[in-house]
Amino acid sequence: MYSPTIILEALVNGLMLGAVYALIALGLTLIYGVLHIVNFAHGALLTVSMYLVWIGCEYFGLDPYVAILFVTPAMFAIGYFLQRLVIGPASRGSDNGILLVTLGLSIVIQNLLLAGFNSDTRTIVTDYAFGVIPLGPLLLSQPRVIGLAVSVVTAGLLWLVLNRTDIGKAIRAVAKEKLGASLVGIDVAHVYAMTFAIGTACLAIAGGLLMPSFYVSPTTGAAFVLVAFTIVVLGGMGSIPGALIGGLLIGVVEAASSLFLGDSLGQIGIFLIFILVLLFKPTGLFGAR
Amino acid sequence: MLEITDLRAGYGGTEVLRGLTLSVGKGEIVAVLGSNGVGKTTLNKVLSGVQPARSGAIRFNGQDIFGASAKTVVSAGLIHVPEGRKIFPNLTILENLELGGYCRPKSARRTNLDKVFSIFPRLKERTTQLAGTMSGGEQQMLAIGRGLMGEPKLLILDEPSLGLSPLLVEEMFTLIRRLSDDGLPIMLVEQNVVQSLELASRAYILENGTVTISGDAAKLKDDPELRRAYLGL
Ligand SMILES: Nc1ncnc2c1ncn2[C@@H]1O[C@H](COP(=O)(O)OP(=O)(O)O)[C@@H](O)[C@H]1O
Ligand SMILES: [Mg+2]
Numbered sequence: 189m190y191s192p193t194i195i196l197e198a199l200v201n202g203l204m205l206g207a208v209y210a211l212i213a214l215g216l217t218l219i220y221g222v223l224h225i226v227n228f229a230h231g232a233l234l235t236v237s238m239y240l241v242w243i244g245c246e247y248f249g250l251d252p253y254v255a256i257l258f259v260t261p262a263m264f265a266i267g268y269f270l271q272r273l274v275i276g277p278a279s280r281g282s283d284n285g286i287l288l289v290t291l292g293l294s295i296v297i298q299n300l301l302l303a304g305f306n307s308d309t310r311t312i313v314t315d316y317a318f319g320v321i322p323l324g325p326l327l328l329s330q331p332r333v334i335g336l337a338v339s340v341v342t343a344g345l346l347w348l349v350l351n352r353t354d355i356g357k358a359i360r361a362v363a364k365e366k367l368g369a370s371l372v373g374i375d376v377a378h379v380y381a382m383t384f385a386i387g388t389a390c391l392a393i394a395g396g397l398l399m400p401s402f403y404v405s406p407t408t409g410a411a412f413v414l415v416a417f418t419i420v421v422l423g424g425m426g427s428i429p430g431a432l433i434g435g436l437l438i439g440v441v442e443a444a445s446s447l448f449l450g451d452s453l454g455q456i457g458i459f460l461i462f463i464l465v466l467l468f469k470p471t472g473l474f475g476a477r
Numbered sequence: 478m479l480e481i482t483d484l485r486a487g488y489g490g491t492e493v494l495r496g497l498t499l500s501v502g503k504g505e506i507v508a509v510l511g512s513n514g515v516g517k518t519t520l521n522k523v524l525s526g527v528q529p530a531r532s533g534a535i536r537f538n539g540q541d542i543f544g545a546s547a548k549t550v551v552s553a554g555l556i557h558v559p560e561g562r563k564i565f566p567n568l569t570i571l572e573n574l575e576l577g578g579y580c581r582p583k584s585a586r587r588t589n590l591d592k593v594f595s596i597f598p599r600l601k602e603r604t605t606q607l608a609g610t611m612s613g614g615e616q617q618m619l620a621i622g623r624g625l626m627g628e629p630k631l632l633i634l635d636e637p638s639l640g641l642s643p644l645l646v647e648e649m650f651t652l653i654r655r656l657s658d659d660g661l662p663i664m665l666v667e668q669n670v671v672q673s674l675e676l677a678s679r680a681y682i683l684e685n686g687t688v689t690i691s692g693d694a695a696k697l698k699d700d701p702e703l704r705r706a707y708l709g710l
Contacts, residue, residue, distance in 0.1 A: 354579060357572050361565040368563030370527045372627060373551030373580035 190447065197326045198447045199440050204332035206439015207339035211394040212412055213419035213431040214343065215387035221426025222363040222383040225279065228290040229270075231413030232297035233388050237263050237395030238404035239301065245312045245399070252312055253334065256396035260389050267388025272381040301406040309403040317400045335397040342393050343432055346386070350428075359383050363426070415442075415455070418462040424475025434473065478503050478631055478662050479524075479555070484533035486523045493519045495686035496533070501631060501664050506657045508673040508694060509666045511683035517666045518560050520683075521635050525557040526550040538630055552580045554630030560639065560666075562620040566609025570600055573608050573619055577626025585628070593622040596652070614645040621652070631662045638669050650676055674698045 190198075212234060219227045237259055244255030274293065279286040319330035350356035362369045362379045370376055394412075402408070419438050423430020438458055445457030465472060479501040486494040493516040501507045511517055522528035524535060526547040535543045537555050545553075565573050574593060578586050594601035597618045603611075608619055617637055624632055634653065638646040650672050657663050667673040674680055674694045682690040682703060690703055697703055 354575070354583075357568065357576055358579065360568055360572075361576055364567045365563055365565050367527065367559060368565060369576075370547040371525055371551070371557050371559055371563065372576050372623065373548045374576070375546075375548055 193325050195447065197328070198443045200323075200326060201329050201332055202439045202441075202443020202446075203436050204328070204336040204439065205443070206436040207336040208332075208394050208397045208435075209412070209415055209419055209439055210432045210435020211339045211342060211390050211397070213416040213423070213435050214346065214428060215390035215394075216413070216416050217420045217423065217426055217428060217431040218346075218390075219384055219387040220420065221428075222359055223271075223380050225275070225286045225290065227384075227387070228287070229293040229297065230387075230391070230416065231409035231411075232294040232301075233263070233267070233409070234391045234395055234412055235301060235404065235406060235409035236266070236297060237392045238399055238402075238408060239305065239310075240392070241396045241399045242310050242312060242404055246310075252314065252396050252399045253338075255399075256338075256393055259396060260392040263392035264385045264389040268381045268385035270388070271384035272377065275384070276377055276380060298406050305406065307405055307407075309405045311403045312399050314400050329401070331397070331400040338393060338397055342390065346390075346428075349386070355379070355382060359386075415458060418458050420472075422461060422465050422472055424472030427472065427474035430472055430474035478505075478538060479664065480534075480536045481520075481524070482534040484520070484523065484530055484535065486519060486528065486530040486533075488519075492531075493686050494523065494530075497683070497687055499681050499688060499691070501662055503662055504657075504660065505679060506653065506663045506665055506677045508677035508680040509664060509683060510668070510670050510673060510680055512668060515683045516686045517683060518635055521557050521559070521633050521666060524550070524555065524633065548580060551627055554628060555633070556624045556627045556629035556631070557633040558620050558624040558635065558637065560635040562616045564608045564616055564619050564623065566607065568608055569605050570608055570611075570619060571604035573623050574600070574626050577623035578628075581626070581628055586626075589626050589628065593625050596625070596655075597622050613640050614642070614648075617641065617645075617649065625656075629661060631664065632656065633664045633666065635666045636668065637665075638667065638672070646672065670703075671698075 216227060216230050219225065240259040240262060241252050241255045244250040244258060245252055270293070275286065275289050278289045316330045320327040321330055321333050350360060358369065358374045358379050359382065362374065362376055366376055415438060419431055419434040422438065423434030438461070441457045441461060442454050446454030449456060481497060481499050484494050484497045485492060497520065499509070509517055519528060523530045526545050526549065530543065533543065537553055540553055542550055542553060542555070565576065574590060575586065578589055599615065600619060600622055608616065611619065621637070637653070638649050641649060646669070653663060653665060654676060665673055665677060674697055677694040679692065680694045680697050681688045690697065690700060
């Protein structure tokens with residue numbers, strides 16, 4: 189059996205990775221909560237973010253954390269125009285239509301990445317990738333500590349935007365009452381695009397936080413987003429606190445099942461939870477309805 | 478103030494407004510009356526730019542707003558308090574009111590809030606309450622308050638008395654009179670014929686998407702045809 193220190197260390201490290209998962213789930217749940225679409229392109233857009241971070245490091249000599257500062261506005265703009273020019277106009281019809289649009293978009297992006305970068309895996313070498321920060325008897329992974337800190341700050345900023353700014357209030361208003369929003373002069377198409385942009389910008393930050401310890405290939409994002417989907421369902425579709433707490437929880441569960449079942453089975457615990465939630469509390473921990 | 482000429486609009490293949498003409502002048506309360514399904518709400522949606530019209534003309538305060546976006550209409554000062562209130566249930570009372578002033582400069586917000594709170598003191602007591610947890614009557618007050626935050630030059634009220642108790646209906650109509658006395662032109666869309674005619678200066682009766690009877694509200698009250706059709710007399 190493992191010593192309590194090792195177990196605790198693994199769980200804390202898992203919790204910190206969970207914070208980055210939460211960031212990915214945050215974007216997904218925000219887009220679902222406001223636009224009422226399941227964004228199947230989320231994974232592909234995470235992959236794009238990771239490649240952009242990699243390009244920043246490889247070709248411009250940036251530190252991945254510094255690259256976040258450039259990739260975030262870029263992904264924000266990509267998200268805005270994707271919704272405004274592609275997804276929005278294409279989703280006038282049925283819900284199935286939107287589903288196919290985001291799914292199609294993810295396939296297109298993935299294939300563009302394949303064409304541009306082929307299927308090789310790319311990594312960034314930093315001198316802190318395996319660095320540790322001691323906390324009492326525990327050794328915490330340095331990139332994960334940074335990941336936790338940046339995720340918490342990002343979630344805090346997002347909370348401020350949603351609760352303290354007019355555009356944030358407009359986003360929350362549109363989520364529940366589109367007609368009422370139009371009648372006070374809110375441009376719903378713009379709010380949709382801003383929401384999609386914010387959700388996509390979360391991916392840029394997550395991409396930068398992941399790159400020091402993970403590789404990127406054209407399909408990398410899909411694996412993370414599968415976990416993010418689980419988090420969104422666990423936390424309750426469209427619930428932001430749900431995504432945050434769900435993310436941390438899933439990080440811990442993944443760490444525990446890797447520890448006790450082995451690395452290759454680490455994700456089994458996640459999908460077990462996914463199925464249990466669907467069976468017993470399909471609205472999730474914080475879900476309405 | 479508001480002039481609508483030969484307006485046609487509908488959904489898909491069905492025409493709902495079939496050549497509707499009406500106007501609201503400065504300082505007036507104009508009642509637009511008609512039973513369920515005659516197209517009153519459709520008219521309001523077309524006016525506020527959330528539902529396209531097919532043909533006709535809409536002028537507001539000297540500006541052509543036919544086909545204008547909702548944002549343009551609101552910015553022009555034509556504010557529509559919709560049927561069913563359509564407040565933001567997941568936002569607080571204060572946030573609902575703030576968003577009412579979405580198209581207005583933030584510098585005016587404090588003054589406008591004070592004005593709304595002086596009309597609806599009950600809203601001031603509970604600024605942090607979620608709007609969705611309020612009673613129907615309070616939600617109607619909030620919807621009107623939110624409309625007033627948009628600095629209306631003309632206020633459209635779509636069935637403000639719907640679902641309210643008789644006492645609250647009375648209160649609502651008193652309030653409308655008060656807003657009008659303060660100089661705000663009002664287009665009052667109602668099914669409540671008797672009370673609306675008492676309040677309004679002029680009225681239009683809609684049937685099947687057009688105006689069938691119109692004129693001075695006091696005279697309409699005694700119109701035999703109207704009494705037969707709407708009051709069962
Ligand atoms: N969104 C819609 N799609 C299709 N038909 C509609 C829609 N809204 C209203 N209608 C139809 O238009 C007609 C007028 O409705 P409405 O304007 O709501 O009338 P009123 O407000 O006078 O009760 C009704 O026959 C109604 O069924
Ligand atoms: Mg109606």
